[in-house]
Amino acid sequence: MNASATRIGAIARKELTEFRRNRFIIMTAVILPVIFLVSPTAQILAAKTATVLTDAIQKRVDYAVFFPLLIPVFVPSVMSAYSVVGEREQGTLEPVLTTPVSRVELLAGKFVAIFAPTVAIAYLMFGVFIAIVEIWASPVIATAILHAPALPAELVFIPLLAAWAIWVGLAVSTRASETRVAQQLTVLASLPPAAVTALMSFNVITPTFALAAALAVALLAIDCAACFFVARIFDRERLVTGTQPARRPAG
Amino acid sequence: MGSSEARDGRQPPPATIEVSHLTKKFGDRTAVADVSFSVARGEVFGFLGPNGAGKTTTVRILGTLIAPTSGSAVIAGIPLSAANAADIRQRVSIMPEAPGLYLKLTITENLEFFARLYGMPGREARIAQALEAVGLSDRAHDLCGSLSKGLRQRAALARTLLNDPTVMFLDEPTSGLDPAAAHEVLGLIGALRDRGVTVFLTTHRLDEAERLCDRVAIMNTSLRTIGRPDELRQAMFTRSLAVTTATALARPAEVFNGLPGVQAWHDSQTANRGPASYLLTVTDPAAAAPGVTRALVAAGADVVSIGEPRRTLEDVYLQLVDAADANATVKEAQPR
Numbered sequence: 001m002n003a004s005a006t007r008i009g010a011i012a013r014k015e016l017t018e019f020r021r022n023r024f025i026i027m028t029a030v031i032l033p034v035i036f037l038v039s040p041t042a043q044i045l046a047a048k049t050a051t052v053l054t055d056a057i058q059k060r061v062d063y064a065v066f067f068p069l070l071i072p073v074f075v076p077s078v079m080s081a082y083s084v085v086g087e088r089e090q091g092t093l094e095p096v097l098t099t100p101v102s103r104v105e106l107l108a109g110k111f112v113a114i115f116a117p118t119v120a121i122a123y124l125m126f127g128v129f130i131a132i133v134e135i136w137a138s139p140v141i142a143t144a145i146l147h148a149p150a151l152p153a154e155l156v157f158i159p160l161l162a163a164w165a166i167w168v169g170l171a172v173s174t175r176a177s178e179t180r181v182a183q184q185l186t187v188l189a190s191l192p193p194a195a196v197t198a199l200m201s202f203n204v205i206t207p208t209f210a211l212a213a214a215l216a217v218a219l220l221a222i223d224c225a226a227c228f229f230v231a232r233i234f235d236r237e238r239l240v241t242g243t244q245p246a247r248r249p250a251g
Numbered sequence: 252m253g254s255s256e257a258r259d260g261r262q263p264p265p266a267t268i269e270v271s272h273l274t275k276k277f278g279d280r281t282a283v284a285d286v287s288f289s290v291a292r293g294e295v296f297g298f299l300g301p302n303g304a305g306k307t308t309t310v311r312i313l314g315t316l317i318a319p320t321s322g323s324a325v326i327a328g329i330p331l332s333a334a335n336a337a338d339i340r341q342r343v344s345i346m347p348e349a350p351g352l353y354l355k356l357t358i359t360e361n362l363e364f365f366a367r368l369y370g371m372p373g374r375e376a377r378i379a380q381a382l383e384a385v386g387l388s389d390r391a392h393d394l395c396g397s398l399s400k401g402l403r404q405r406a407a408l409a410r411t412l413l414n415d416p417t418v419m420f421l422d423e424p425t426s427g428l429d430p431a432a433a434h435e436v437l438g439l440i441g442a443l444r445d446r447g448v449t450v451f452l453t454t455h456r457l458d459e460a461e462r463l464c465d466r467v468a469i470m471n472t473s474l475r476t477i478g479r480p481d482e483l484r485q486a487m488f489t490r491s492l493a494v495t496t497a498t499a500l501a502r503p504a505e506v507f508n509g510l511p512g513v514q515a516w517h518d519s520q521t522a523n524r525g526p527a528s529y530l531l532t533v534t535d536p537a538a539a540a541p542g543v544t545r546a547l548v549a550a551g552a553d554v555v556s557i558g559e560p561r562r563t564l565e566d567v568y569l570q571l572v573d574a575a576d577a578n579a580t581v582k583e584a585q586p587r
Contacts, residue, residue: 006370090354100337240311
């Protein structure tokens with residue numbers, strides 16, 4: 001069955017409306033990015049009077065440049081972990097599954113609804129960080145950050161990491177028995193990219209162009225494959241009855 | 252209406268649901284065992300049974316939510332298969348036991364969402380019609396979270412009307428509702444019948460099944476019986492006359508033995524003083540009653556009442572469900 005843009009749009013629109021009216025989701029979507037912004041900003045502003053780029057200052061720069069990448073990893077985890085199992089617990093999933101919507105349409109709609117605000121917030125925070133650096137950081141630090149080779153790479157990695165985190169969350173959510181478990185597992189599953197980011201920010205892994213390109217290609221491939229993988233493990237029968245099906249149900 | 256045509260002895264309408272030897276197992280547990288039945292177009296079909304009898308599982312199979320272990324079915328003219336699932340879902344609607352509304356959305360927003368999932372043109376008009384049908388037009392912009400249970404059930408019913416379904420599966424639609432709200436929902440189901448929709452009603456409430464349904468099936472993993480409520484009563488119970496006299500008869504055997512049409516009798520409630528009751532097994536209650544009355548009067552008895560005892564669908568249900576025979580064969584009640 002071909003995916004219908006109308007159905008995907010309907011699901012995305014419904015999810016966004018629900019997010020907008022859910023105080024917990026709003027708080028999570030606002031507080032986490034602010035936390036991830038405050039830490040690198042504080043690092044940079046603490047060295048406001050620096051005139052020379054010492055090793056210590058360079059470490060702060062490296063740390064600050066990579067820290068915003070944690071936003072697309074952690075912000076969507078709460079939403080994506082809730083998206084399927086939460087609906088199941090609320091009793092709203094079964095009526096949706098009785099409509100002609102396919103697994104791919106349902107998951108794509110949920111993905112879009114989480115991806116769009118996550119990437120928007122991550123870019124916004126990135127922009128705010130750059131603006132703070134431009135306005136308040138010492139010129140030497142500002143120059144170091146604005147000319148850091150990792151900076152343009154972040155623009156590419158923000159959507160790629162967000163997609164990874166969302167698909168992981170959706171995968172966990174389709175198989176988890178309850179929301180709380182799903183959220184814990186999703187945070188755990190989001191750690192590998194966060195760990196890579198942290199290792200780069202602490203210069204344990206040297207971020208070269210080749211490495212960045214390889215990681216970007218790998219993430220893109222994983223994100224594309226994840227769509228089909230999550231659709232495969234999305235099982236109407238299991239979601240409705242909580243048991244393993246004898247045969248694969250229809251999509 | 253289809254079922255009335257069948258009652259009139261005319262050609263029965265084509266079946267909208269045909270189920271053949273349907274079985275569903277969850278691991279070692281059999282939820283539905285070799286179930287076969289058919290439901291005519293425009294019929295209100297009651298599906299009764301105790302908790303865990305396989306009613307909801309059957310509905311979920313027919314609604315393509317879960318796959319059968321074996322057996323086949325045709326729903327709205329479409330064979331049940333994975334390939335046809337989306338087509339079937341387009342033509343049926345299912346109202347699960349829980350309304351399943353998005354509580355942070357308004358009624359209209361809920362309906363708009365589902366209308367888009369069905370890919371329907373003219374959504375606004377369809378939503379307005381559905382809201383009007385369930386009497387919720389004036390609450391259209393209320394958040395579902397602010398509605399009472401009865402209103403939520405009505406909103407869920409409006410949702411099931413959106414796609415103009417050929418078959419509507421209603422799973423315990425009055426569960427948890429107070430009598431007034433349940434009465435409203437039953438009224439809406441009655442209106443669906445008038446619109447020619449085939450209604451597959453799962454319920455515990457035997458009184459409402461008896462009132463609403465053209466036919467009922469009683470299920471307890473396997474199908475125990477199926478037929479019109481009055482047919483089931485007649486098929487299940489021997490025909491009898493209940494006689495109450497002001498005082499106990501001195502020699503009841505002399506009164507009842509040998510009366511035309513009376514096959515057997517026993518005293519069902521006698522006391523030393525006060526009214527006494529007798530239950531007579533008869534071939535035809537209407538034919539036997541005058542003779543029995545004359546015999547009682549001739550014996551000097553003061554007859555308080557005489558008539559055929561009323562058997563309810565509940566009596567049929569309890570008789571079947573209490574029976575321990577799990578492998579009972581399906582008996583289709585034959586029209587008389």
